[in-house]
Amino acid sequence: MAKRKRLSPAQDSYLASAPESKSALAGPLPTAGAAAAPIAQVAGAASTEAALQEVSAVLQQARARGLMVEEIDLGLIDETHLVRDRIAQDEDEMAALMGSLRARGQQTPIEVVPLEGRLDGKAWGLISGWRRLSALRRLYGEASEPEFAQVKALVIRPDSAEAAYVAMVEENEIRVNLSHYERARIAVRALKEGVFPSQKKALQGLFANVPRAKRSKIGSFVTLVEALDAVLFFPAAISEKLGLALVRQMGEDAAFAQALITALQGAERGSAAEELAILNEALASAQQSEATAPLTPPLETQGVSPGPGDTQPRIRCPGPEASAEERITTQVAAGLRLGFQPGAQRIELSGAAVDARLLEDLKAWLKSR
Structure with missing residues (x-):
């Protein structure tokens, strides 16, 4: 009978870590806190730098x-x-x-x-x-x-400075509607600051996105700003209708602007309503004076011989000594004044009698002339 070999009990030392092997495969796995390989560090740093630069x-x-x-x-x-x-x-x-x-x-x-x-x-x-x-x-x-x-x-x-002013105007146009006076005033001030080369360029540059008719009205208010800006206390309260009427009267009567200045400076104006009342009163007074003014003297007194059938006064024709830029005005009827500027080839009708009916009559007369 063969002799059995006795087995030895398991020893704790057999389970201990084996000595380091020369093979990389036999080595311990890297732990979470171990340093990354150099190539990984470089790649990570480059990626982070690129992301920071992009941001x-x-x-x-x-x-x-x-x-x-x-x-x-x-x-x-x-x-x-x-x-x-x-x-x-x-x-x-x-x-x-x-x-x-x-x-x-x-x-x-x-x-x-x-x-x-x-x-x-x-x-x-x-x-x-x-x-x-x-x-x-x-x-x-x-x-x-x-x-x-x-x-x-x-x-x-x-x-440019022009772009800065346009940005300001457009932002206010969107958020809070400006009065015509305020619009005209910024155009005048921008021109004085040298931002635009001319008043026309200022209006076109600042209000390029508004309708042409509205821009024309703003241009009319420029006359009001230039004449009264130093004496008005509440100019933003002037309505479109009143402002245009004041400008029209200034064009018809060279002394009207000074009359307005005198009236404003001589009155107490604690509110916009009081200032508007002064302006309206001065305008009404000027229009009333114009409406009651005597008609143009007879043609003979102007050195003009009436032609056959002439029943209405005619404009005095400028003589050789007259300047081409001279502006001749004639009161042709109650509330109706006619202006003529030879050099500009321009004829103007103005006054309280200018209305839609007169326009239609004038169109009909011109067609049959």
Whole structure:
């Protein structure tokens, strides 16, 4: 019978870690905290750097295009950077805006442009958002609350001063409708600032998107601005109808503008209604004087011989000594004045009697002439 071999019991040392093997396959697996291979480190760093550069480029582009909203201290903004188109602020509208800012915060950013080399510390010039900036300054002045110490703003970089003025006007046209006087005033001021080469270019540049008829009316208000801007207290209250009537009267009577200035300076004007009453009274008085003025003297007294069948006065024809730019006016009927400028080949009819019926009669006469 064969002799059995006795087995030895299992030993703990048999389960201990085997000695390091020369084969990489036999080595221990890398732990989570172990350093990554050099090639992985380089690839990871390059990827992170590329991502940061891409984000940085996107942010810079967005800021350059005025798409990034920034928070700017109120004291760093110069609201006089551009001549403002809005003359006065309605207190009821301002109170409503302040109430909205208290309740909901600033919902719409203003627009500013970077300034350089300012000794007063102003780093930003206001383009649009004057009402929002003014409301925040009032709120901060009331209680110095930190939430009103800064304004949300888009930083834009207009290509030119013209573009900056256009941006201001268009923003106000969209948000709060300006009066014709305010529109005309910014055109006059922009011309004086040298932003545009002529008044016509100023009107076309600032109001390129408005109908031509409306732009023409704004151009008529330019005459009113140039004549009365220094003496009017509430010019934004002048309606389109009243303003055009005043301008028309100025064109007919060279002394009317000075009469308006005298009337305004000699009266108390504590409200817009009082100032409007003065303007309306002066206009009515001038029109009444024109309507009751005697008709043109007989033709013989003007050195003009009446032709056969002549029953109406005719315009005095300028002699050789008359300038081509001379403007001759004649009262041809009650409330109807006729003007003639030879050099411009221009004839004008004006006065209270100019109406739709006269226009139709004139058209019929011209067709049969």
